[in-house]
Structure formats: structure tokens, C-alpha cells
Amino acid sequence: IAGITQAPTSQILAAGRRMTLRCTQDMRHNAMYWYRQDLGLGLRLIHYSNTAGTTGKGEVPDGYSVSRANTDDFPLTLASAVPSQTSVYFCASSEGLATDTQYFGPGTRLTVL
């Protein structure tokens, strides 16, 4: 079944630890995105990628890094987790940055203690 997968589904992490959230899509979409969703707030863009080999900063990039080595994978890394990074993280993809619909993965629920 075509779509986006994310791993892990949920994670509890000690503050100061490094963590990588994985995202893989099989729709051959050029653009990919990482959002965080917090209660009472809209989805906020962390980082995005127009195409393999390029990345850009979104609204809340501090404390996060991404890479886009190929079309399918777009991992998000927290170098040294802090409690304020407790959130639900969604990966999404679209055919292009400026085109049409974004499709979302199932999300990763991250708790930093």
C-alpha cells in the first residue's frame, strides 16, 4: 500500500539524548516535510525538502536537523533532546513544494523527560 511510514510510533526519551525519527514514502514525491503538533496550536513546520539533496528551515527549526540523501527517506534528528520537544511529530510529502496536497504519515509521539 502506497503511503508514508514513520518510526517509532512512540518514544520516551531522557533529556540530553540523541534521537532520530524515521520517515519513508513510496509515492516518489519530490517534497517532504516535518511538522510538530502541540495541543492548542496548529501544525508547525520544522524542516522541509524540495527534492533529494536539498533541505530548508521552517518555522521552528532550532534543535532539529534533517537530511535527504534520496527521494524516499527524510529522517529528523534531535541532537540533544529537551522537554519542550515533547510533541507529536508528523512527516508529510507532496509531489512538489508548490503543488497540491500534502499527505501525512501516522505520526510519532515523543516524550522527553
Add this chain to the structure above:
Amino acid sequence: GQNIDQPTEMTATEGAIVQINCTYQTSGFNGLFWYQQHAGEAPTFLSYNVLDGLEEKGRFSSFLSRSKGYSYLLLKELQMKDSASYLCAVRDSNYQLIWGAGTKLIIKP
């Protein structure tokens, strides 16, 4: 700054009609999206408007007025499964989506 406003919560009755409003102030406009999000799940696409007017898709319709910075999502013949949050998002001049906080819709029998 950029801002998307939607009501926090609405309640409606099964079988009825509900209208969820969204007003926006953004740096540029390249389309408005509505997404549905059930609790604990990912957002899923409902509708897209880039020109003024009404777009109808089954029980769901979405309206846009660019001059007023206003959109609404109209849900007809409400079903219990429509209980969810409805997210309004605007694509700005940088082609990034700016999201509202969402409207939680509660359907009562």
C-alpha cells in the same frame, strides 16, 4: 505576522448541517486547504480552494473569499464518524502551509 483563526470547538447533531469558519491573514496567498484529523491519527486531505467560490465534494463543501480572507467548510447530513478536528491551512507566498489550531467537531446523536 501570519494568523489563521478557527473556532476551538463546535457541537452539532447527527443528520444536521454545520459550518466551520476560517479567517486568515498571511504573507501572500496560494491556496487554502481543509484537512480532517481524527483523534490520535494523521490529518487527511478534504478540500482545496484557490479561486473564490464554492467547491462541492459529496457531503462536504468549501467556500473561499480571498478579498475577505475567509473560508468555510460545510458538512451536510452529519454522521457520527464526522466527529474529528478540522484544520484550515493557507499556502503563503513561500509556498509553505500556515495552519490553524483546528476546530474540534462533536457530533451528538
